[in-house]
Amino acid sequence: MDTNLTSEKSSLIKFLALYIFLTLIILILASMMYYKFEKEVMLYSRLPKLQEYSKDVIRRIRAMHESLLEDNYYPRYSTFKSAIYDADHVKIFSLLENEHIDFQNFLYKNGSYIHFIKEPSLYYLGAKYVIIEVKDDEIWLHKVYKNIVLFGSLFLLFMGLVGYFLVKQFLKPMKNSFILLNNFIKDTTHELNTPVSTILTNIETIDKNELPPKINKKLNRIEIAARTISVIYKDLVYLLLKDKFPSTLEKIDINALLSQRIDYFKSMAESKKIKISFSQSPCFLEADKQKITRLIDNLLSNAIKYNKIGGTIKIKTFSRGFYIEDSGIGIPEEKIGEIFKRYKRLSSSEGGFGIGLHIVLSIANEFGLKIKVDSKVNQYTRITITW
Template identity: 30%
Template sequence: MEGKNNSKLNSSGRGISNNSQKLCFCKTLTFKLSVSLIVLFIIIFFITTVILINQNRRQVLEIVEKNIIRTGDIIKRSTRYSMLLNRREDVYQIIKTIGTEPEVSGIKVYNKLGIIKFADEDSLINKNADLTSAECSPCHSIQNPKLYLTTDERIRIFTNEKGERIIGLIIPIENEKECSSSLCHAHSEDQRILGVIDVQMSLASVDNIMQRNKNSLILHSILITLIISIFSGVFIWLMVHKRVKALIKGTKELSRGNYDYRIDLKSCDELGELSKDFNIMADNLKKALEEIKALNENLNIKVKEKTQQLKEIYSHVNQIERIASLGKLSATVAHELNNPLEGILTYSKLIIKKLNNNLNDEDKKKIIQYLELIASESERCGNIVKNLLLFSRSSETNIAPNDLISILERSLMLINHHLQLHNIQLVKDFCCRYLEFDCDKNQIQQALVAILINAIEAMPEGGTLTVKVNCENNFVYIRITDTGVGIPQENINKIFEPFFSTKAGGKGTGLGLSVVYGIVKQHQGKIEVQSEVNKGTTVTLIFPKKLVAEMG
């Protein structure tokens, strides 16, 4: 039993080992954790990069707006004095000079009628402004023009015909006290706005700088993400993957039955605690296995002892049933012996009487006949006693080729006088004259006699006992049928239980059919019972045909 348990444990371990395929790296915890961190870093740096790019764009635009506002203020202040003195040439030169600056795209001065009076390009002077244009629409897009504009309303960004972005600033020229009181100007004091200065600056260089900053920021974000991802992957590999792999190896070794394997992880984190618990579990499993082995050894010894005791008990029960059956046969045997013994006694007296007288030839012949009868009856008595001794003898199981038909005939001879006493008619239906059967003939005879006696006792008022032997579908069937009282259906499944008996008054031991059941099973056979109350019972013994060789 211990060997079987160990083999089961080993085979179980091998099954686990064979079923546990090598885990693909893409399915490992290290890969999943690394990918999750890399995706998280990418999302974080992407959001951070977008925020920084937008923030940089706003800051640069703020600087550009401040720059164009300062440029506009410079133009307004530079031309103010010349305008008060009506020095148009000075104003023109100032605007022309500032217009040549690299970032300045254009400068125009409109009067109150929307006519360009000064510009950095001569071709634009004295042209009327389109009130729906970008520079005029902030004030003239509604029916009543605005007198004052906010800084955001005065600044606009648009794209010129070259595809460059341009930022424009509208600077109103207010009617100051010096303007209205100047001798060269004919402006009334109630006129608030005299004209506007439109300053335009190119954003091409600014856009280039912002694009370079954007590219640089994206590149640095990618590099930082890559560096952090590599560092995180290496960290996870060293701190998680290797230690988890050690734990996996430990569980596989344990599943293969290597209970001496221990995991050496000296750390104070969760994995270290897990390795300590694993080692404790392995120690407990090893102790439990040793205890199981010790219990198995003790159990094997106890099983052997109990098996031997059961064999002895079964042998004892078998012998008890033999004795019980022998007791049932005793009356029949006594009657069987009485008849031939009376004949022997009678013919012996006749021989003595004849010998006392003078013998003639006829008397000699009669004496010879009497002696032959005495020899025949003596042989008959010997056969009865011999069969009775064979039946009652207790011996070890001896499986050997035997004639099944002869065993049946001997069994029927033992219960023959029972049949006569109970007025029972015997019907024999054998498929052949000889059936070779590997069996213990004494045990088979014991089983048949027990069944036949039960059948006779079931017919106290007489009846018919049919014994049929035939071969069907690779099996040999022995059917013993009586026309007796039958067995109730609720008791059919109990009749093979030890000490169960349906006989009244405690006449039965309840061991007969249980012994029969054991004998049939020992010969790889089956026993079936069909019964109907007050109609009779059929007991069928079924043996594999491979054990039987039919002859004749």
């Protein structure tokens, strides 16, 4: 069934989404580790030069400290900048562009600058720390970003293909099971059609007025069971073959069609002593008659199935729609949005597969019909179809 294929695709997409999400997390962690590694490599490649700069600054401030000349100036360099801080991390003098100093690390990247902290053996000019600052050209960083994008994309593509292949392998047994199940349902429904049609045809030829009441009652039960099986058969055929038969549009007299279907379900309604009232106004619809019949049959079947003994069914047509209202168990307000889901059954006390209202929704969507559900628990359910 196409729905099974849709379910398979949905499962495939969900698994791949989770798989790719986890792959992205791994990729992000790996990228962070790669970035950190490359940054450390870059910093330590600069270390010898930074140590050389710091030694020169320390030599110059020692000379200033020892000369105590008033015209001494703090050393300045074109290739780097420096600063000196005391033991309490208070600035004594600074030429730094970025003065956010991390005294916990001796070598680190600070924005677009690299800082190196050196402690002189003696406190020249009261300096406990000498900070060297150089500009980071960030060539290494652009290379890191380029590699992350390139190899990350290739990694994602590879993992996506692997994930897709694995999911297809995992879902293959499920797909084969769906195919076997679909073939079984098709064969079963085909075999059911002939005997059920034969039973109903023969029942309709019998004059029930000539039969004893006891036999007549048993015959009614047989007829109800056969009609129930017939409705299930037609629903299954619709689900299996709906996409293989194009719709044939014709002008449908909804009053005539409803009257016909009410007559079809008459014995089922009488078995629960349900009274059906039908209020008519001129009502026509351009659609496929067989599919609209399926829609009406499912609404009537549910109205009987979920009704109470001795209940009522009210049917009313108007110019652009109709409604079917039963006096049954009703639907909780929070559950109304779920009743059209496939295989959804809100009550386990009645039989069925939970496909009837799903078929109603499918047919309504095909012909642009609107569905409105009004219901109160233990009072009524009214389903209105408009166009």
